[in-house]
Amino acid sequence: MSRLVVVSNRVPLPDKAGNPPAGGLAVALHAALRERGGIWMGWSGKSTGEDEPGPLSIRENGAIQYALTDLTDRDVAEYYNGFANRVLWPICHSRIDLTEYARREMAGYFRVNRLFADRLVPLLRPDDVIWVHDYHLIPLAEELRRRGVRNRIGFFLHIPWPPADIFFSVPVYEAILRGLCAYDVVGFQTDYDVENFAGCLRREGVGEPLGGGRFRAFGRSFVAGDFPIGMETAEFAAIAAKSPDDRRIREMARSLGGRDLLIGVDRLDYSKGIPQRIEAYERFLRSAPEYMGKVIYLQVTPASRSEVPEYASMQETVASEAGRLNGALGTVDWVPMRYINRSIRRPVLAGLYRLAKVGLVTPLRDGMNLVAKEFVAAQDPEDPGVLVLSRFAGAARELDSALLINPHDAEGTAKAIQRALSMPLDERRERWDHMMKRLLSHDVVQWCADFMAHLEPPTHRFLPEPAPAA
Template identity: 45%
Template sequence: MSEPNRRLVVVSNRVGPLVSGGKAGGLAVAMADALKERGGLWFGWSGELSDSGTWGPVNRDVHGSGSTAITLATLDMTEEDHSQFYEGYANRVLWPLLHYRTDLIDYDPKDEDGYKRVNQRFATRLASMVGPDDLIWVQDYHYLTFAQQLRMAEASNRIGFFLHIPFPPPDVFNVLPRADDMLRALLAYDVLGFQTQGDAENMIALMLAEGGERTSLTTVRIMGRDLTVKAFPIAIDAQSFAELATTEDAQIAQARAERLLNGRQQIIGVDRIDYSKGLPERFKGFKKLLEDYPENSGRVSFLQIAPPSRGTLDAYARIREELEQISGHVNGRFGDIDWVPIRFTTRGQPRSALAGLYRASRVGLVTPLRDGMNLVAKEYVAAQDPNDPGVLVLSQFAGAAEQMTQAVITNPYSDGDVAEAIQTALRMDKSERIDRYQALMEMLVENDVNAWRRTYLQALEG
């Protein structure tokens, strides 16, 4: 008989909900399905700040019973700890560092102390809730020091880490104050998972520079321990999202967009407002399209959906202001009474509506300056009509470009390159569009989110 699945403990900044398939996005779906398969515990911040200035009890919400029961366990945070841990060190230091934007790092030693303090407090609370055979899977840049703190609490479990955003080469990572301390903290994990092979190689190079020895393609021996360092490209449930694009809600959104377009072609971008997404550069690329290929005037509209992100940070407010200025300039210069070149909205859309909008768009424009993976690129392809699909234009600096080679790949830093890529996509004949779509969709179905989590958990089980 095969050995039963070991219980899974997931740690992430936010917890739940326990949803599956095409109804929610990214991490929530992957973690919910993994927990439903094995049973276990999902642990993280409640989203609430404690007015009392103290850390209260763990909040528990149990679903199901027996070996597949799932417990959602959350912990409130003090306002000071949240400010230093999340807004400070995580998003003013680690986020720009890991996206290669060292010029935007705003380092304060107090924020670093707060980051480590939150990791320690969460780890201490979790240590009392896990059994010796549990697998612990820690998510993302909020918890780089989490395993180190668990080890200090005498946890001997297999502990894995997955980074959802890029990981830079050693010369960039070492800009971080006390980078050697952070590396030692990461070495407390057993498995270090990254979005791309390039990210994994950057981590391995950092470890080798610190005296590690590469013992296989995915294993490094360092400080007396063997660590697995490997790419696990995160995915979507492509089949489920394709079905979502044919639901009534999606069809309503598609029909609404097509009425508004009135026979024009639509280019679509969907991103949070963030400097890593290259939105100002994207707008300038569309402007260049209208300048260099004037036949598109009156015939092509660009829809950018960009919900706010981390709105309390000045950098994000400046990006939104810049986007409003560029879109206003382009619309004033090129627009006509019956045609608005750029439609820019910060209102988020339900996933079913997004699926319909993707399907109504001849071009999916995904041009981050740096991105760990970018699931919008995968969702756009999955939502297409197989008989008349659109074309994905994808940044060479998105992690998805490593897998999605049939997209039209472009350099987001060059408005001329972006304009040329859009023009290529707009003028592509149907047979080539279908060939590219079929190849991409086959890859997405084969390498879906279920394969992602199972591959990672196999590595974590050792």
């Protein structure tokens, strides 16, 4: 069986006992790497503070090698904070207004991809299968091809792919598009993303679909399709089922004082629609005053990318809106919203999901949004909560039994919150059961196997081990 080589911007390292970090992607890819042996390469997250990146650091854990490289301060500023997160991220989330293009940052993005290619090539064997992840590394396959690499190379985009008119606003869109077409398999989260990608090829006149998921562009043929990422559904559900015994969850339940809990969990990002969600929650309370004092909305929002000005501004906005709401509607014995600006450990988070009557997942645009899937997986089958989900999240293509809303429509979202809180038990169970069956049959291990089945020859395919008989 050929080795698997995974390349991503950051590498989730195992703990001292060799266990992978919590989270679906890390769990699935570590399982595949342990099965086949291989390499996980990426940025260490550290900067040398000098003009040259540090040497490649190799760390071994069983059959897996972790290959980490430091970057220079200039690399971090131009490649990561610059082009990746101030051009590609906003463009892919349809926010042209937040795009700040600078030629030096574009040059830094391609320079770091060349660095990754230079450092990866000496580690490769002729039959290795390479799987590259996310928007930071779109040009990597083209750089590897230039260095004579003939291995099968796949790419998975974890964020949305935008319509042609939005994508073409990037000054170097053709180089990005050509880089994507250098892969053998290109995976997107949803069929809508595949349609947008195909539209870019047609509009630019550089490629065309050949049928059966195959495309031809820039003189190459390749596969492009939707591979919606899953989570470790059964494991997460088991963690949530044990949560009522957790002291912190019991304390949280007591603090609610019999009130219904609504929960939102998002990384701090303008794509998540948190200010719009707060506005919709306030409209709900004002339009349904009978719920005043009877509900609490918990928003968990760890800060991220604080070096990027747009994210620092977003942090101020969300904190300000939370304070304004509590000041306007709160009383001496009730605050309508609790805002936590830090991360929460996964077992506690699972318990909070299970405790909640309503899950609010309302991004303005999202590739998938695993929080929606986590909320569903964490529910008590006998008394499940209701998911209120943005139709602009990739998860809406699978979780169609959620209450789908337009996050730009505050009044419509407010009505969905009220409907969720008043939904009869039989309807809640029926909706939850439909979504949970989907999550169990399309978990993260199946997602990994589906992608690999397209990437490598049939004789070398990785398949997940079958579940033990009940």
